[in-house]
Amino acid sequence: MPSALDILQHTFGYSEFRGEQEAIVTSLLEGHDALVLMPTGGGKSLCYQVPAILRPGVAIVVSPLIALMQDQVDALDELGVSASFVNSSLSYDEIRTVERRLLSNDLDLLYIAPERLLQERTLELLERCQLSMFAIDEAHCVSQWGHDFRRDYLALSGLRQRFPQQPFIALTATADERTRQEIIDRLQLHNGKHFICGFDRPNIQYRIRQKAQARKQLLNFLQTEQQGNSGVVYCLSRKKVEETAKWLSEQGFHALPFHAGLSSDIKRENQNTFLREDQVIIVATVAFGMGIDKPDVRFVVHMDMPKSIEAYYQETGRAGRDGDEAVALMFYGIEDVVKLKQMASTSEADEAFKRLEQQRLNALLALCELHTCRRQLLLRYFSDELENPCGNCDNCIEPPRSWDATEAAQKALSCVYRTGQRFGVNHIIDVLRGANNERVFKFSHQNLSTWGIGKEYSADEWRLIFRQLIARELLAIDGEGWGVLHLTELARPVLRGDEVLELRADVQAKAESRRKVHKRIVDDIEEADMPLWQALRACRKRLAQEHGVPPYIIFNDATLRDMLVHRPEDEHALRQVNGVGDKKLQSFGQAFLDVIIEDNFNM
Structure with missing residues (x-):
């Protein structure tokens, strides 16, 4: 019986697990439920794909993203893993073919949309199969408090009563504490293990x-x-x-x-x-x-x-x-x-x-x-913490200036008040800047004490000030369709002069040349290596076209760069390259070896 590490190395071509992946895989193999919060690109899919291969039966992967199902299945197919999907993009005959494979225990993973899964016919079909687990991808969709709530996800809670013996894993990259708790409650993960793997994407x-x-x-x-x-x-x-x-x-x-x-x-x-x-x-x-x-x-x-x-x-x-x-x-x-x-x-x-x-x-x-x-x-x-500033956001790279905006804020707030808290930002700015337009005269706002008191700032500068007053909740916007501004309680101490208000200065005009510029991957490759790099990419593109898949499913750029560094000339050496598993070595190895050997010969 192969181990999880064997599957990782020989099927997926990676030498070791990252972060909490191994602990999550082990938990599922032991039959426990799991909630996994992991940043996009952190390797969530491996957390259920590895145990799905090892556990007897088929893993049901619930996903709301039809296009992603095709992508995942294509990638698994190239790795030699038996996987399929069922969604509205398939014909009746194609769905029947998948169902026959399911009943004959010919699948390790089946990707399915929630609305299809919850049909009684589908549930009855699954009851006739040997199941290994349920994986709920994009699990924040189950929460009515989540940012991407999908009503079909609500009914997934009923799966626990129907399939009480199967472990469940819920995965998402974005969920605040309230959303996490609803995921736990709806999918009944209270007794499962919770893996909060951090949200940071430092790149x-x-x-x-x-x-x-x-x-x-x-x-x-x-x-x-x-x-x-x-x-x-x-x-x-x-x-x-x-x-x-x-x-x-x-x-x-x-x-x-x-x-x-x-x-x-x-x-x-x-x-x-x-x-x-x-x-x-x-x-x-x-x-x-x-x-x-x-x-x-x-x-x-x-x-x-x-x-x-x-x-x-x-x-x-x-x-x-x-x-x-x-x-x-x-x-x-x-x-x-x-x-x-x-x-x-x-x-x-x-x-x-x-x-x-x-x-x-x-x-x-x-x-x-x-x-x-x-x-x-x-x-x-x-609810994640970064102890020190990251050094890789615009505010860290070019710290913005701040300024004492108390007087400007008082003018803005007073103008909102004097005009009756019945107008939007653009009209208030017109009054502050002393505009002589039809709308100002229609309401006789040229007679207000705040008319023309803000000529020292441009319209864009006033917009920046108003945005920050709204962000600080000194002003609120009437949401009934007109964008009307009105004062909040927080505006009182600023208007009375009891509070000094520091606002962010406009950084729009700062020189772009001082900003850290991100280069293309190709810019990091030595000129002497460029012919081989282009040849490897051309080989990948040709194979991708032959197999009808995106190039990165053959090998991603990181794998090609590893080939560039190590220049393997036999299958044993190529097998050591990160991302080269047994099936891909068998399917594509010789094609890439031929490219590398030819380049080495021409050096």
Whole structure:
């Protein structure tokens, strides 16, 4: 009987487990339940795939991401692991074929969407099979307090009564304490082992910038730092996704849209292009989970604020899954805050949930306006601690200036009060700057004592001040659809002069040249090694096309770089390369050895 380490080494091609992986695998092999919180790219899949191979029967993997199922099954197939999936993308005949394999005990893992799993016909089928375990992926979806709640996940709690003998493992990369507790309660994991593996992704550099011609900012970022790299650009609306993808294409980038309004065929084609080709940018709605598993995404850009820190952290987690340097860049403006607050307040959810959504948005706004290390606040939000500043976020690299904004805040707050707390940011700024427009005269606001008292600041500077006043909760936004500002109790001591208010200065104009720039992987390869690097990538691409899978499923970049360093010339030496298991050695080994031997001969 092989051990877990044998499977890791000979099937997956890794010499040792990372972090808590071994303890999680051991717990499942012993029949215990487990809750696993592990950052994206931390190796969650191995935690259930290894015991699924070792335990008798089939492991049922519940996932809401149809595209990811195909990706996972393709990867396992290339490793020689028997796996399949069932979801709405399959025909009736294809589903029957999977069911026959299931009943004949021919599968180690079956990936299935929750709505399909919970059909009575599926449950009756599983009762006729030998099951090894249930793995609930993206387990935060089970929580009504989570950022990505899926109603179909609620009914998963009934699986424990139906299959009481099977161990359950719930896995997620993003869940605060309240969400974790609901996962435990709903999936009845109270007696299981809980593995909180930390949330830090130190290879991701977090940057947040106020919007100032966001397209121009995006173009500068792509041209100066990300030429030749793959990445994701998130937008708040489908229309903006389409417009941004079209505009990027006009600028010479290979950019494709991806949102829920596209046909299944277009979404599948665009996603496959992104997964299988280099230098592709996918533009997507923040509300739509893509389910991508591409390891070499070098950047994630948010053109608009997401709804919460949880959503932001999950979406930025798509970058740098291979462990190499990546950038998460967000542009935001006060119009984003107004729009998201309106969306939260006008939703059909109950008042308790609306209040939670407002709290989450306020927490994200606080992250945006932060003076200190962003990573420390992010991790603290998930009850994780980073003792020292990270040194790899924009605030650590270029510490922002702060200034005594007490007088400016008093002017802003007074103007909100004098205008009757009935107007939005743009009108208040017009009054402060002494505008002579129709709206100001319509309400006779040119006669107010606050008219024209803020001419020393530009409109953009006032927007920065107002964003921070909202973030500090001195001002609140009426969420009934108009973005109206009104004072809170916290504004009183500032207005009375009892409290000094320090705000963040505008850092938009700082020289980009002083920022740490992330280079493409290819920039780190010695010139003498470049011919072999290109030859290895060409070999990988050819094999990927032959097998109909993305190139990284053949071997990821880290494995190719290991080949570049060690230059193995026989199967024994190639087997020592990280990521080369027995099946891949048999399937692809000789092709890569031929490339290396030829390069060595030509040196």
